[in-house]
Amino acid sequence: MRTQVAIAGAGPAGLLLSHLLRLRGIDSVVLESRDRAYVEKRQRAGMLEQGTVDVLRDSGVGERLDREGLTHHGLELRFDGAGHRIPLSELTGGRTVTVYAQTEIVKDLIAARLAAGGEIHFETEVLSVDPGAPTVTFRRDGRVETLECDVIAGCDGFHGVCRPAVPDTRVHEREYPFAWLGILADVPPSTDELIYAYSERGFALHSLRSPKISRLYLQVDPAEDIAAWPDERIWSELRARFATDDGWELRDGPILEKSITPMRSFVAEPMRHDRLFLAGDAAHIVPPTGAKGLNLAISDVVVLAEALGAWYDSGTTELLDAYSDTCLRRVWRAEHFSYWMTTLLHKDPRQDAFGHRLQLSHLEYVAASKAAATTLAENYVGAAPLL
Template identity: 65%
Template sequence: MRTQVGIIGAGPAGLLLSHLLHLRGISSVVLEKRSRDHVERRVRAGVLEQGTVDTLIEAGVGERMSREGLPHHGIELRYGGAGHRIAFEKLVPGRSITVYGQQEVVKDLIAARLSAGGDVRFEVEDVAVHGLESEPWLTFGGERLDCDVIAGCDGFHGVSRPAIPEGVLEVFEREYPFAWLGILARVPPSSEELIYTRTERGFALHSMRSPTVSRFYLQVPADARVEQWPDERIWAELKARLESVPGFTLATGEIMEKGVTPMRSFVAEPMQYGRLYLAGDAAHIVPPTGAKGLNLAVADVRVLTEALAAYFERGSTDLLDGYSAACLKRVWRAQHFSWWMTTLLHTFEEDDAYGRRLQLSYLDYVTSSQTAATTLAENYVGLPWAP
């Protein structure tokens, strides 16, 4: 078999890349080790930046998102017994976020690729990468796929990044001393917008997936296990952290899913080696506080699509050569914003009274200064795409 671009991973990055390349007349094959059902069901991020929304609409895969997604024009920072709204419509006019689950984006992209005759293969075993320096190829399940370029979109634990020779990559990472307990509940949201709350008990986030399904996160110890958190304890802790302002009552209901997510920051540089180009979680991880993971993957794919189009249409390698440098500018901005949001809202060491006072001081600044609030809003809705 032969194709122009071999893509490893059928998450948002791999599927969107395949679809955008298809729109430019460039062939690809997507290889995914999981089943289609697994890929479409796994719950991940749900906050889409303005640029991500625009990209999906422009690519012709945003119809259901436009119909079912929940546009938000602000978020609430809740601390010290009061809530403070960061109003996107005033601070960054014309830009907002849309709440639409990552699994729904994946469903839309799979449907679009298959309806267009795209080659997306699920439950593929033993994917391996070869010949990155000159003539790359992939092997899987006893078959061989020759290609001009390989795109590694297979996440943090995939095979793409480890295929780069030792000593080429420089890795930057940080582990946080806590994790997030994520809950998906069959209960209408208790707020029209996301609530980020900082308390002495720890951080909590009130989010949503639809008018009837809510998403919550609790800061928990890094070694926490799901079985330590029965439903009654989860609701009690959410109430303790979220019902901190007068008149607010948290609605409770059936918990459908729960899981513990470690908090880490990770960047591997460069995001390319030979004919291999990394995108999304294969190259970088951000803590979910800033809602940047999926959006960074889309940003990578946009850059890579233009670089590959220039290569296949004109024979130019300039954009491919500069792919990593172009992506990393946005990656590091998102890394800083995610780290900042995380350190601003989470409880660290219990005896760190100095750190807690710094947190409260900066929260006061963000909620009272239009300049500071604009910086938060601009980064949250997503910086404009580079030319």
């Protein structure tokens, strides 16, 4: 097998990269270890920055996003029994965020690639990559084969084989003393905009997937057993953390899915070695509080597609040589914002009464100060352009 760009991983990063390359007349092959049904059902983030929406729309895969996505102009910080709205659009020159599940982005991209005759090989395990040759060795239908290429894009996630192929990687990481218990519930959302709640009981987030499906999260201990959280306990704890003095009520209903996800910050530098380029979770992880993970992955592959386009068009390597530094500037900004949001809104189990009062004071400042609220809003909607 031979192609111009070999892409390991059929998540949003790998699929969008393949789609963007096709628009530039560049061939690619996507290799994915899971089957198509699993990939299209894999639940992940669903909050899209303005820039991400623009990329999907401008590249021709935004029709269903425009029809079904839920555009938000603000969010709510809730603490001390009261809600405080942060007017995102008002503070950022009209920019917005959009709720559109990763599962739907993946479906849209797979459909677009297959309709254009693109090669996506599901149930194909990447065994190793050689950044110098460059080649990808993979197993499919019990046979080991090799894919020759000009460039390898490592979009195979945190546990993939691509990052270990980068020698002398500098790893920066932080583990947090809490995790998220997330649920998908068959109940209309109790809010029109996301609610980020801080209480002495811990953090809670009210998100949504559609006008009929709610997505909610609770801060729990990373060692917590999901079996210890029957549905009624989850709803009871959510009601306690979202409680306000004005009588606001949380709707509940059947829980369709539940899981516990530990939280970490992780960055691997550099994001390139020879002809291998890392993108998305293969290179960086953020805690989900700032809704940056998917958006960073999209940003990476937009930068990579532009750099590859310039290389194939004119032979210039300037953008390829700058790829890692270009991406990492945005990555570290997102890492800081995600860390800031996480520490602002979660209750550290080691925290004393002094720390609790400091946290409340910080939240009050963000809610009352236009300057502080603007900082939150600019980072949340993705004020910096993708390029």
